[in-house]
Amino acid sequence: MTARSEQLADHIAERLEFITFLACCSALLALLCGMTGQQALAFTALNLPFGLAILLGSALLAPLAPHWRLPLTAALLLGCALTSLQLGGEWLDPVALWSLHGLLGLELLWQSRHPRARIPADEGQQLR
Numbered sequence: 001m002t003a004r005s006e007q008l009a010d011h012i013a014e015r016l017e018f019i020t021f022l023a024c025c026s027a028l029l030a031l032l033c034g035m036t037g038q039q040a041l042a043f044t045a046l047n048l049p050f051g052l053a054i055l056l057g058s059a060l061l062a063p064l065a066p067h068w069r070l071p072l073t074a075a076l077l078l079g080c081a082l083t084s085l086q087l088g089g090e091w092l093d094p095v096a097l098w099s100l101h102g103l104l105g106l107e108l109l110w111q112s113r114h115p116r117a118r119i120p121a122d123e124g125q126q127l128r
């Protein structure tokens with residue numbers, strides 16, 4: 001495997017790890033907060049699109065300087081949590097939701113502990 005394909009595989013693996021973390025924590029926190037199995041499944045399904053939005057937002061914020069990226073990431077997490085809270089209805093436990101988004105924030109901090117190397121373009125496929 002070339003270095004470029006290894007970097008790309010690592011990049012995709014990190015994103016899949018984030019979505020898996022989101023799904024597992026959603027289900028676990030929902031059950032720990034006393035939701036039924038059906039509510040826990042609905043809670044997980046409600047949060048998956050917001051997890052994808054958080055991934056997209058964090059990718060858009062990645063080129064910014066850390067002093068801009070950190071507050072904007074916090075605002076992104078807060079916006080997703082508030083939107084989830086409004087969409088969830090009465091069955092949604094706010095403690096589970098805020099705990100989940102706190103854990104997602106910690107996961108984003110953990111993933112950003114090392115600066116990512118840019119994935120270089122394959123020289124044979126560059127447009128001229």
